[in-house]
Amino acid sequence: MDQTAAHRLVFAMLDADGDGTVSREEYMARTRNVALAMGLKEDDQLVITARTLGERAWASMDADRDGKMTFDEYTAWAGAEAFDTVCAPVLGALFDLADADQDGALDLCEFTALRTALNNPATNAEAAFAALDTNGDGRISRDDYLASIRAHVVGEGSPMGRALYSRPLSDIPA
Ligand SMILES: [Ca+2]
Ligand SMILES: [Ca+2]
Ligand SMILES: [Ca+2]
Numbered sequence: 001m002d003q004t005a006a007h008r009l010v011f012a013m014l015d016a017d018g019d020g021t022v023s024r025e026e027y028m029a030r031t032r033n034v035a036l037a038m039g040l041k042e043d044d045q046l047v048i049t050a051r052t053l054g055e056r057a058w059a060s061m062d063a064d065r066d067g068k069m070t071f072d073e074y075t076a077w078a079g080a081e082a083f084d085t086v087c088a089p090v091l092g093a094l095f096d097l098a099d100a101d102q103d104g105a106l107d108l109c110e111f112t113a114l115r116t117a118l119n120n121p122a123t124n125a126e127a128a129f130a131a132l133d134t135n136g137d138g139r140i141s142r143d144d145y146l147a148s149i150r151a152h153v154v155g156e157g158s159p160m161g162r163a164l165y166s167r168p169l170s171d172i173p174a
Helices: 003-014 024-037 045-061 071-077 080-098 108-117 125-132 142-153 159-165
Strands: none
Touching: 003 024, 003 071, 003 142, 024 045, 024 080, 024 108, 045 071, 045 080, 080 108, 080 142, 108 125, 125 142
């Protein structure tokens, strides 16, 4: 999978209503959806942190500040530097919302809740979990989670990143 194809998968996940652009509302709903799924209140410190980082990320992504992000805007922005400085903190904060027992790792139940709340296909949650849980201990650490998404976004074509966003692996051309 090349980098543009990888970006299309991420963009499709962000564009929750499928109208071809990501609105600010759509983007900010991600934090709200994870908080709701995990039963966290809006004034929970972890939720406030995730929302603050999300707002910062949105300001960076919506280059022309019209409240919408097109695919061109997204793909021009996305990359290793944007991931490290902007995306990773947001994704880490969302991970922390899903990490109900706060042990720094997600089990299958927590992982599935996070994926579903973030509009990833729920159908292959177990396959994605297995791809990410490389040592097979039934947990996915925060670092491994972020590293796998990073590999996907920067176009390293990691099978873990592919499993994170995609439909069953067999549907995706190598
Ligand atoms: Ca949309
Ligand atoms: Ca825009
Ligand atoms: Ca946990």
